[in-house]
Every structure is written in structure tokens, then in C-alpha cells.
Amino acid sequence: MATTLAKAAEGTVAEQHAHAARIEHVSKSFSGPAGSQLVLDDISLDVAPGEFVTILGASGCGKSTLLNLVAGLDKPSAGSIETPGGRPSLMFQEHALFPWLTAGKNIELALRLRGVDKAERRPEAERLLELVRLGGAYGKRVHELSGGMRQRVALARALAQDSQMLLMDEPFAALDAITRDVLHGELTRIWEAANTSGSAGNLSVLFVTHNVREAVRLAQRVILLSSRPGRIAKEWTVGIPQPRRIEDADVAELSLEITEHLRGEIRRHGQH
Amino acid sequence: MASTDTTPKVAAKGKTDDLAGLEAGLDALDAIETHRTPVREVLVQKVLPPLLAVGLVLLVWQILVAAEITDETKLPALSAVWDSLADMWNKGTLLEVIWTSVSRGLLGFLLALAIGTPLGLIVARVKFVRAAIGPILQGLQSLPSVAWVPPAVLWFGLNDAMMYTVILLGAVPSIANGLVSGIDQVPPLFLRAGRTLGATGLRGARHIVMPAALPGYLAGLKQGWAFSWRSLMAAEIIASSPDLGLGLGQLLENGRNNIDLPGVFLAILLILVVGIAIDLLIFSPVERWVLRSRGLLVKS
Numbered sequence: 001m002a003t004t005l006a007k008a009a010e011g012t013v014a015e016q017h018a019h020a021a022r023i024e025h026v027s028k029s030f031s032g033p034a035g036s037q038l039v040l041d042d043i044s045l046d047v048a049p050g051e052f053v054t055i056l057g058a059s060g061c062g063k064s065t066l067l068n069l070v071a072g073l074d075k076p077s078a079g080s081i082e083t084p085g086g087r088p089s090l091m092f093q094e095h096a097l098f099p100w101l102t103a104g105k106n107i108e109l110a111l112r113l114r115g116v117d118k119a120e121r122r123p124e125a126e127r128l129l130e131l132v133r134l135g136g137a138y139g140k141r142v143h144e145l146s147g148g149m150r151q152r153v154a155l156a157r158a159l160a161q162d163s164q165m166l167l168m169d170e171p172f173a174a175l176d177a178i179t180r181d182v183l184h185g186e187l188t189r190i191w192e193a194a195n196t197s198g199s200a201g202n203l204s205v206l207f208v209t210h211n212v213r214e215a216v217r218l219a220q221r222v223i224l225l226s227s228r229p230g231r232i233a234k235e236w237t238v239g240i241p242q243p244r245r246i247e248d249a250d251v252a253e254l255s256l257e258i259t260e261h262l263r264g265e266i267r268r269h270g271q272h
Numbered sequence: 273m274a275s276t277d278t279t280p281k282v283a284a285k286g287k288t289d290d291l292a293g294l295e296a297g298l299d300a301l302d303a304i305e306t307h308r309t310p311v312r313e314v315l316v317q318k319v320l321p322p323l324l325a326v327g328l329v330l331l332v333w334q335i336l337v338a339a340e341i342t343d344e345t346k347l348p349a350l351s352a353v354w355d356s357l358a359d360m361w362n363k364g365t366l367l368e369v370i371w372t373s374v375s376r377g378l379l380g381f382l383l384a385l386a387i388g389t390p391l392g393l394i395v396a397r398v399k400f401v402r403a404a405i406g407p408i409l410q411g412l413q414s415l416p417s418v419a420w421v422p423p424a425v426l427w428f429g430l431n432d433a434m435m436y437t438v439i440l441l442g443a444v445p446s447i448a449n450g451l452v453s454g455i456d457q458v459p460p461l462f463l464r465a466g467r468t469l470g471a472t473g474l475r476g477a478r479h480i481v482m483p484a485a486l487p488g489y490l491a492g493l494k495q496g497w498a499f500s501w502r503s504l505m506a507a508e509i510i511a512s513s514p515d516l517g518l519g520l521g522q523l524l525e526n527g528r529n530n531i532d533l534p535g536v537f538l539a540i541l542l543i544l545v546v547g548i549a550i551d552l553l554i555f556s557p558v559e560r561w562v563l564r565s566r567g568l569l570v571k572s
């Protein structure tokens with residue numbers, strides 16, 4: 001999502017790194033009243049620049065924990081995480097927009113905190129809203145927007161950070177199927193545009209979901225996490241060309257295969 | 273780590289986005305329509321009920337007087353109170369008396385604001401300070417501010433400094449505590465979202481914590497005003513002296529000294545009306561505006 005404007009503000013040119021994120025032997029445990037609980041166990045994962053990866057796993061397997069670690073909101077108990085492209089932007093499961101600001105001002109705050117000049121903020125915010133097809137929503141308060149529109153503003157705000165990596169934590173989980181379908185299209189379009197527009201920097205996406213079809217619909221690579229502790233159980237490369245549809249036969253076919261594995265993972269826990 | 277490749281199949285043509293139209297439709301369906309309540313509705317729903325209630329109270333009062341439940345030295349006739357009011361108005365002292373108290377109250381409140389705000393910020397953000405004075409600050413709220421009048425008189429004598437001291441001791445804890453609880457109730461999600469956007473430290477306080485804590489802070493200010501006004505009245509009633517200028521509290525106390533029951537009732541009514549009026553004219557509109565702009569005010 002790099003814009004010339006952003007690069008001027010940073011004073012650097014987007015460099016190409018070997019990877020957008022390198023997660024090496026990361027473990028995470030939380031200490032609770034019942035002793036320490038191992039949530040993530042020895043996760044190693046590289047995300048290539050411009051790559052779209054989805055992480056799939058049952059509820060409570062540590063997906064959010066992993067994203068928080070990559071976002072730098074929390075420290076791993078062991079192992080290391082590198083994001084050479086700078087601080088990633090994170091889109092939460094709840095839209096996390098600030099209710100005291102309008103949609104446009106939410107985006108402008110992100111621009112301001114990134115160091116964009118005052119005069120450039122408004123046109124840039126409007127461009128980003130246009131990008132998520134919400135041209136008229138600049139002056140709208142958060143509570144005046146529908147759930148889908150809020151998620152789109154949140155996406156625009158995340159893009160406003162102009163980071164080379166976008167972390168998304170089940171961003172569309174609370175939406176109805178049709179709205180979700182629409183937003184899948186948007187996200188794919190934005191991601192593709194960011195990675196094909198010549199000099200612009202890459203945009204890698206690490207997208208967390210527990211919806212198998214969503215994972216297959218979006219990703220180039222699907223990673224299945226096992227539960228308790230979270231480990232990488234299996235990984236699929238998705239070769240189906242975009243534009244895909246969630247109801248496509250080949251999406252359904254691969255989803256079925258992955259679902260079988262996911263069921264196996266969950267069943268394993270019922271055996272003792 | 274097994275990796276399975278699915279063979280890319282030929283992408284179905286004609287799958288190019290027809291989503292745009294769908295999207296516009298969804299937005300049109302989803303958009304929340306906001307409309308202003310018409311003036312007539314506001315009058316009927318908001319203004320009429322309290323007016324009726326006040327009218328009812330006055331009616332009952334007048335009936336009690338007419339039925340001669342007690343004699344006039346216990347319950348004055350409405351007309352007698354009205355006459356006192358008209359009398360003060362004619363002498364030109366009414367507005368003067370009100371202004372004496374209101375100006376003291378508001379200035380005291382502003383002072384309390386200037387002290388309570390940084391105090392609340394420090395208590396909320398610095399662990400040691402919170403542990404040290406947080407409980408005291410909360411305890412002070414339950415201490416009736418009239419208790420501060422005797423020491424204040426001994427410290428400063430009968431003058432304005434004593435009045436402001438009593439107001440401050442009454443209002444500062446409310447304002448500081450309001451800010452502290454406002455900050456405590458900021459959803460962690462906002463703080464985390466702020467951090468991913470790069471709002472940490474002072475920038476986080478300015479762009480995230482303060483605006484997010486605003487509703488709690490405003491509630492504290494409202495309470496702070498109520499405490500300021502009450503403290504001031506306590507000070508004025510107890511420490512009345514000719515040097516101090518005649519405020520509403522002194523008016524009440526003079527009424528007692530002169531065994532002028534209508535005057536006493538008038539003073540009480542004025543104190544009540546002024547306190548409510550300041551709240552209705554200044555604090556409530558600000559609070560409502562803040563809550564409404566965040567969608568926190570549910571229209572019923």
C-alpha cells in the first residue's frame with residue numbers, strides 16, 4: 001500500500017527484504033492461577049514479501065496470541081520474531097475504531113501518528129476511503145456505520161499505516177455471509193493492486209480465521225494450527241487463481257480436505 | 273510439515289467483479305438514518321413532565337396552606353414567598369445576591385478543575401501516587417464539605433479565601449476521581465489499537481487515553497459542580513459576615529435570624545434553582561453532546 005507520499009514522509013525507499021516476517025521457534029506461555037499454560041509451541045513460519053497467508057485453527061488454539069506477538073503487542077516466551085519491513089499494522093476482530101472520531105479522522109490519526117504532514121492527511125484519508133469504496137463516509141461517526149462499513153474503515157485505517165505487512169485477526173467473523181463475500185473481494189483487490197503497481201512496495205497479509213472456506217478463498221498458503229499447545233499441524237499451498245469465489249468447486253474441494261484435518265485435530269483432544 | 277499442491281484450474285471467465293453493485297445495495301440497507309427530533313416532540317417529552325411535577329408540588333403546597341394544616345409560622349403561603357421575591361426584585365438585590373454566589377461557585381469550580389485534572393491524571397497513571405493517595409481521595413468524597421468550614425475559618429478568617437478553600441476541598445476529589453475512573457474504564461482494545469498505530473507514551477495519553485476517558489471525566493465535572501455549590505452554601509450559611517457580601521447562603525441565614533419564613537423558603541428555592549440551572553445550561557448539554565457523538569446516548 002505504499003504511496004509516493006508515504007515514502008517521502010519516511011525519507012526511504014521501500015527495500016526488498018528476503019521475508020516480510022520471520023517467526024523462529026516461537027513459544028508462548030501464560031502464567032495463570034493454575035500454573036503456566038503453554039499456548040504456542042515452537043512455531044516457525046516465514047512470510048514472503050507480498051505473500052498472503054492464512055492461519056487456521058480451532059477456537060482458543062492461540063491464533064490471536066500469535067498475531068499479537070507478530071504485532072509486537074506482546075513478547076514471546078522463547079524464540080524470535082522479525083519484521084524487517086517495520087511495525088506491521090493490525091486489524092482486530094472488533095473494528096477498534098475510535099468512537100470520538102469520525103471515520104475520516106480515524107484514518108487521519110493513523111496518518112498523523114505516522115508523521116504525514118497536516119495538509120496531506122485529508123486527501124490521503126479520502127483516497128483510502130475511496131479504496132475501500134466508502135467515498136462518502138468521511139464525516140460519519142463510527143456508530144452511524146454498519147458492521148461491514150466499520151470493518152472497511154478499520155481496513156482503511158490499517159492501510160493508512162502504510163506498513164508492508166497487514167495482520168488481520170478474524171476481521172470478518174462477525175459479518176453476514178454476503179457482506180463477508182464482498183469484503184473478501186475488496187481485500188483481494190487491494191492486496192493484488194498493492195503488489196502489482198510497479199514501484200510500490202509489497203503488501204504481505206497474515207490473516208487469521210477459523211473459517212476454512214474463507215482461508216482457502218483468500219490465501220496463497222494456508223497454515224493449520226493444532227490446539228493446546230498451538231503447533232503448526234499442516235500447510236497447504238493454494239494454487240487456485242484469483243479471482244476466486246467462496247462457492248467455487250475447487251475452493252470447496254480443498255476446504256473439504258482441510259476441514260477433515262481440522263476435525264482430526266479437534267478429535268485428538270477428545271480421546272483422553 | 274506436509275505441503276499439498278492443488279493443481280490450478282482454469283479460472284472461470286466472466287467472474288470479474290459484479291460485487292460493486294451488491295456492495296452499494298448492502299450499504300444502502302445498512303446505513304443508519306439519523307433524524308432530529310422535532311421541537312414539538314421535545315417539548316412534550318422533555319419539558320412538559322418536569323413542569324407538571326413542579327406545578328403539582330406548588331398545588332399541594334397551596335392546598336396545605338388553604339386547609340390550614342399548620343399555622344403561617346411553619347408553612348408560609350406561596351403568595352408570601354412570591355412577595356419576598358418581588359420585594360427583592362424591586363429593591364434590585366435579587367440578581368446581585370444570586371450573582372455573588374454564582375460567581376464564587378463558578379470561580380471556585382474552575383480552580384477545582386485546574387487542580388483536580390492534573391491530580392487525577394497523576395493518580396491514574398503513576399502507580400505509587402495511586403497507592404498513596406487514591407484511597408484518601410475517594411474517602412474525601414464521603415466527607416461532608418461542611419466539615420471543612422470550621423478549620424477554614426480558623427486558617428483564613430471570614431473572607432473569600434476561606435470560601436474557596438471549602439469549595440476546593442469539596443470539589444477537587446470529585447473531579448480527580450471522575451478522571452481516574454474515566455481512565456480506568458478506557459477499553460484495553462483502544463489502548464492496543466493505539467499502540468499498533470504508534471500512539472505510545474505522551475502521544476498515547478493525548479490521542480487515545482484522554483479522549484477515551486472524556487465521558488467519565490465529564491461525569492466527574494458534573495459531580496464536581498454539585499459539590500462546589502453545596503460546599504459554598506455550607507460556607508455561606510455558617511460563616512456569614514457583613515464583610516463577605518450577601519450571597520444566597522447568607523440570605524438563608526438572615527431569614528432565620530429575622531424569623532422570616534417566606535424569606536427562608538425563597539432562599540432555599542433560589543439555591544435549588546440556581547444549582548439546577550447551571551447544571552442544565554452548562555454541564556448537561558456538553559455531556560449529552562459528547563455521548564451522542566459517540567453513539568452512547570440511546571434515543572428512547
Ligand SMILES: Nc1ncnc2c1ncn2[C@@H]1O[C@H](COP(=O)(O)OP(=O)(O)OP(=O)(O)O)[C@@H](O)[C@H]1O
Pocket residue numbers: 030031032039057058059060061062063064065066210
Ligand atoms: N493474556 C492472557 N493470559 C492468560 N491466558 C491467555 C491470555 N491470552 C490468551 N490466553 C489463553 O491462550 C489461549 C489462546 O488464546 P487466543 O486468544 O490466542 O486463541 P484464538 O485462537 O485467537 O481463539 P479464537 O479463535 O476464539 O479467537 C486460550 O486458552 C486463552 O485462554
Ligand SMILES: [Mg+2]
Pocket residue numbers: 063064065169
Ligand atoms: Mg482470537
